[in-house]
Amino acid sequence: AQSVTQPDIHITVSEGASLELRCNYSYGATPYLFWYVQSPGQGLQLLLKYFSGDTLVQGIKGFEAEFKRSQSSFNLRKPSVHWSDAAEYFCAVDQAGTALIFGKGTTLSVSS
């Protein structure tokens, strides 16, 4: 069965430092992968998506993610974190054009 694992439940990063959030997936076919962000009390906002082609994907708010098929990973990165990036981040894989399977999320805290 398809699954998504986000190994880190909570991460704290200093403002201005770099960030990497980990995501591993289990999926038999070519995966369609997404990263979403959820600010407190809000719905989910799409950060970026990977369908095919270039394995380094650029998203909104300065985020990027790299697809590594050999490692079944789709890690999210940002070179310099801002206090406004504090939120919960979800990785998801598409089940053949229907529902998404989500990881359990990683909460990012930003310290000053």
Added chain:
Amino acid sequence: DVKVTQSSRYLVKRTGEKVFLECVQDMDHENMFWYRQDPGLGLRLIYFSYDVKMKEKGDIPEGYSVSREKKERFSLILESASTNQTSMYLCASSFHSLNQPQHFGDGTRLSIL
């Protein structure tokens, strides 16, 4: 921009009540979804719909039903609310083809007393 609107941000109901959560999207999306979100469990799919009057069970459909009479509207129904249905409920919509992202509403935080 895609707009997915959930009728209530906060809702408080009593055990045994029949509860309706409404969701409307304005982008002519074929697919619509209902998830519940609980701390430490992420998002879990309750039901989804490909088209009007079509519905498919997700991972946790027990205690819920859905209705899709019009393309833009997808309703989640708690037939007899119980305290373990206290949660955040998120609605989403997307086009029915590969590679299409889902667009989410702001959520309804439902408390069952």
